[in-house]
Amino acid sequence: MKLRFIYPAFNRHAEDHPELLDVVPCDEYFGPPSLGIASLAAVTPSSWDFDFRDDRFEDIGLDDDIDVVAISTFTPSAKRAMEIADAFRARGKQVVLGGVFPSNMPDVAAEHATVVVGEGDGIWPQVLVDAARGELLPRYEATELVDVNTLPLPRIDLYLDKECDAYRPSDYPVQQSRGCPMKCVACAIPNSLGRRLRPMPIEHIVGQVEQLAKRGKLASLTEDTGLFPGAPQRHTRTFVKALLDTGREAPVSYLGTSMPLILASDGALLDEMRASGIRMFYLVGGFDPITRQAFNRQHPRQRQRAVDAIRKANDHGIEPYTSFLLGNDDDDEGSFDEMLAVADEAGLKKAEFAIRTPYPGTSDWYEMVAQDRILHRDWSKYNDANVVFQPAQMSPERLLQGYLDTWRGFYETRQSLSKLDARERTIQF
Numbered sequence: 408m409k410l411r412f413i414y415p416a417f418n419r420h421a422e423d424h425p426e427l428l429d430v431v432p433c434d435e436y437f438g439p440p441s442l443g444i445a446s447l448a449a450v451t452p453s454s455w456d457f458d459f460r461d462d463r464f465e466d467i468g469l470d471d472d473i474d475v476v477a478i479s480t481f482t483p484s485a486k487r488a489m490e491i492a493d494a495f496r497a498r499g500k501q502v503v504l505g506g507v508f509p510s511n512m513p514d515v516a517a518e519h520a521t522v523v524v525g526e527g528d529g530i531w532p533q534v535l536v537d538a539a540r541g542e543l544l545p546r547y548e549a550t551e552l553v554d555v556n557t558l559p560l561p562r563i564d565l566y567l568d569k570e571c572d573a574y575r576p577s578d579y580p581v582q583q584s585r586g587c588p589m590k591c592v593a594c595a596i597p598n599s600l601g602r603r604l605r606p607m608p609i610e611h612i613v614g615q616v617e618q619l620a621k622r623g624k625l626a627s628l629t630e631d632t633g634l635f636p637g638a639p640q641r642h643t644r645t646f647v648k649a650l651l652d653t654g655r656e657a658p659v660s661y662l663g664t665s666m667p668l669i670l671a672s673d674g675a676l677l678d679e680m681r682a683s684g685i686r687m688f689y690l691v692g693g694f695d696p697i698t699r700q701a702f703n704r705q706h707p708r709q710r711q712r713a714v715d716a717i718r719k720a721n722d723h724g725i726e727p728y729t730s731f732l733l734g735n736d737d738d739d740e741g742s743f744d745e746m747l748a749v750a751d752e753a754g755l756k757k758a759e760f761a762i763r764t765p766y767p768g769t770s771d772w773y774e775m776v777a778q779d780r781i782l783h784r785d786w787s788k789y790n791d792a793n794v795v796f797q798p799a800q801m802s803p804e805r806l807l808q809g810y811l812d813t814w815r816g817f818y819e820t821r822q823s824l825s826k827l828d829a830r831e832r833t834i835q836f
C-alpha cells in the first residue's frame with residue numbers, strides 16, 4: 408500500500424506583506440514543518456511504502472499512484488489542506504486530516520476527509536489497518552495521551568532530504584515535552600496535545616538534537632514550558648547538563664520561554680544554559696500577564712517587569728528574541744509606541760510582531776464567537792499577519808496599520824543587524 412504525507416502551504420508574514428522585506432534586515436525563509444508528519448512516519452509500519460511532499464515548494468502529485476493521503480495541518484494552512492483533501496478525494500483516494508486544526512475543528516475538517524483528533528502517534532497504526540481494508544472511519548479520537556517514553560525519534564530525515572535552494576532552514580524543531588497544564592486563553596496546545604505536561608526522556612531529546620547535528624542543523628527547543636518552576640525546570644537543567652557534558656557548543660538555535668519564566672528562573676541556570684551554548688531565547692508574548700498588560704500605560708509594574716525580563720536575559724548573555732502580540736483587549740492605539748519604547752529602553756535587538764488571532768478551540772475563540780467579534784472564517788488569514796476579529800479599542804484597519812508600523816519602527820533603527828552572521832540575524836517571519 409502506498410501512503411503520501413503532505414504538508415500544505417500557508418502564508419508567512421512576509422508573503423502577506425512583502426513591503427516588510429524592505430525594512431526588516433533579517434533572513435526570511437520557509438521554516439521546517441511541525442514534527443507531526445515526522446512523528447507519524449516514525450510509527451508507520453514497514454509494510455507501508457510512504458513518501459512526503461511539501462506543498463510550499465513542490466508538486467503534491469495529485470495524479471500519482473497512491474492509496475492513502477495523510478495531511479498535517481494547523482490553522483494557517485487549513486484552507487489549503489481542505490482543498491488538497493477534496494482534490495484527492497475527487498480522484499478516489501482515501502484522505503486523512505490531522506494536526507492542530509482538525510483537532511480543534513473536527514466538524515469542519517470532517518467535510519473533507521477522515522479526521523484524527525489529538526495526538527496521532529498512538530492511533531495511527533489502527534488508522535492504517537482500517538485504510539488498508541478500505542474501511543476508514545469518518546473520525547478517530549486519541550482518547551489516551553501517548554506515553555512519551557515509548558516514542559521513537561521523529562523521522563526528521565524526511566524533511567532534511569527535501570532541502571534545496573527554495574528550502575534550507577538552519578534549524579528544526581525539537582520537542583522536550585508534550586502537552587501543557589496552563590490555560591493561556593490564546594493557546595491551542597492543551598486541546599491538541601493534552602493538558603498533562605509529559606517531559607520526554609533526556610536521551611530522547613539529546614537523540615533529536617544529535618540527529619540534527621549530524622546533518623549540520625541546529626535544534627530549536629520550541630516548547631515554552633521548560634522553565635516552569637519545579638520538575639520541568641529540573642528536567643531542563645538535566646538536559647542542559649547533558650549538553651554541557653558534550654564539551655562542545657550546543658547545536659541549538661533557541662529555547663522557547665516567556666518573560667515571567669525568565670524572571671522566575673534562577674540566574675545560575677541561565678548561566679549554565681549560556682555556557683552550554685544556548686545563545687537565544689524565543690520569548691512568546693501576549694499570553695502571559697506581563698505582556699498582556701505592559702503596553703497599555705495602566706500597569707507600570709508589568710511594564711517594568713517586561714524591561715527587567717529582557718535585561719535579565721541580556722545580562723546572562725542570552726539574546727531575548729521577543730514576539731510581541733498586538734491587539735489584546737487592553738491594547739489601545741498608544742500600545743504600538745509603548746512596545747517600541749519598552750524595546751528601546753530594555754535594549755532589545757531582535758523582535759517579531761504578530762496580530763492577535765483567535766485560533767479555533769482556544770478560549771479566546773469561544774469568547775469572540777460569543778461576542779460576535781469574528782470577522783470571517785477564511786482560515787488562510789488566521790496566520791498572525793491579518794486581522795480576523797473586531798479589536799476592543801480600535802478598528803481592524805488601525806490594528807493592521809499598527810502592526811506594519813511597529814515592524815518598521817522597530818527595524819528602521821536596527822539596520823546594522825544585517826551585518827551580523829547568519830545565525831545572529833535569522834528570524835522566520
Ligand code: B12
Binds near residue numbers: 510767
Ligand atoms: C514549530 C512550530 C512552528 C513552525 C512549523 C509550523 C507548523 N506547521 O506547526 C513555524 C516556525 C513555521 C511556525 C509558525 C507559526 N506558528 Co507555530 N508552532 C510550532 C510549534 C512550537 C511546534 C510544532 C511541533 O513540531 N509540534 C510537535 C508535533 C508532534 O505536534 P503536532 O504538529 O500538533 O502533531 C501531533 C498532532 O497534532 C497529530 N498530527 C499532526 N499532523 C497530523 C497528520 C495526521 C494525518 C494525523 C493522523 C495526525 C497528525 O499527531 C502529531 C503527533 O502527536 C507549535 C507548538 C507545539 N508545541 O506544537 C506552534 C504552533 C503550531 N504554532 C502556532 C502559530 C500560531 C504559529 C504562527 C501563526 C505564529 C506567528 N507568530 O506568526 C506561525 C505561522 C504563520 C506565519 N505567519 O508564519 C500555533 C498554532 C495555532 C493553531 N490553532 O493553528 C501553535 C500550536 C502554538 C500555540 N501555542 O498555539 N510554527
Ligand code: SF4
Binds near residue numbers: 588589591594597631
Ligand atoms: S502558551 Fe505556553 S504556557 Fe500557555 S497554555 Fe500554551 S503551551 Fe502552555
